[in-house]
Amino acid sequence: MGLFSNNKISRDDLKPGDHIYAWRKAYIYSHHGIYIGDGKVIHFTRGDGPVMRKGTFVDKIIVSSMTNHGGYNPCPNCGKRSNTRGVISSCLDCFLAGGNLHLFKYNVSLATFMSQLRGGTCTIAPSDPSNEVISRAKFLLLRNGFGDYHLFKNNCEDFAIYCKTGLVVGKSYVLGRNGQANTVGLAACVARMLTPLVRNVIRLFSDVGMRKDAIKVPVESLVAWRNKDDTTVTRKRRLQHKNKHSVLTFYKHIVKFRFVI
Template identity: 50%
Template sequence: MGVLSNKIDRDQLKPGDHIYTWRNAYLYTHHGIYVGEGKVIHFTRAAGREIGTGTVLDRFIFSSSPSHSAENPCTSCDDPSGRDGGVMSSCLDCFLSGGDLYRFEYGVNPAFFLAKARGGTCTLASSDPSEDVLHRAFYLLKKKNGFGSYSLFKNNCEDFAIYCKTGLLVNSSTSLGRSGQASSGFSFAGVASGIGVAAGSSARYLPIMGFGAFSGLGAAFGVGIYSFQRLACDIGFRSDVSKVPVEELWDYMYKNKKK
């Protein structure tokens, strides 16, 4: 794997791998933990929906259809009908839903992290041994709602997989979660504001600099903000995190929610 792609073949999979697949023409990724024997444990918002906000935005952000229809359900997967979401087990085919297979990378250096311009593919944080990863995933599967309520920006499928791999949780209930996708979206807003700031501060130099240099300055400033904010939000870089045993996860999340 490298800077351009984390795509792998199925025969490269190992139990405890954090895997993902792109959905809806590369609009977002769905994440899970491969546990062996063709099974994936993952976290969803609600029955048949892998992502969402629970608001009108869901008309524009929607999940792919499952590989099997309701009339012909997969016998290898948990039945999501009537469920409000949570941690569930699916076969690899249903998890991928026709998409390609990618493996999330751990323990990358900052230069490599920033070279991956789109979030949700790697982290500076190191992975725990596979036996610890599998223990967390199976424990949360048994608890069903042990990972709490789904939140697009604070507690999504990528957050679940990263927790299983690292045991790390963000302390503050007001900040973004561990998700690289969410932090990229947040940072992209910084790009727009950064370009605006640069444009405003350098507008008086436009007659001297020329339009090309002027627009280039704003773009460079915005990209700098995007890169810094992505790095600052990464679970392996930020300092507001704690290692939480999975058996204590529910109490920790509940107490943090009350802050």
């Protein structure tokens, strides 16, 4: 598997603020996080929520490769967790889950980016200083403020890239413009039909470092926007439920009325 081993890094060479990743399930997808020092990693996980739709092929793969922090055999470093969903802090072993340690590279040249055979290993965008990176990761951990996991729209690589760069795309703070989204699922199937050059050009123009609509957003604003968005979604769901309930009540009255007459 030499194709994916060029970013391998030893634990001794890790520095706080590094964006690291590990391949899972025979290189089907990779899990990303921010190393914060003292053997700890902050990362964004699917937990018990769906990656897209519960029970799908991808969902089953990711659930089956997750580290089990509960049960009768919890990790001695992390302990038994009550919450494994969203932004969490784990020891390096739990993060790697048996995979090899890799370093995600920033500020790479166009030539290096184009030479990568697989997405989700590097970006053209430069990294912010490590203290800013760790500060963003810790804030998102404290507030569990990165929203719900979605493989293509809001995933672990998005989380790590945001912590490293503070960049999101466009007014809607869109994430999921990264290599992970190209690694699994329909996008990967379509991409495999293309030549490597065309595939890499598509990846290049999706890269957050290349996008002209990428903007720097302070972590406090991102969390506030996410909470507002969640509240809006919850309100919409409540309204839909209320409307559905009203319609059901209306039909029940009609049925009752028919029985009465």
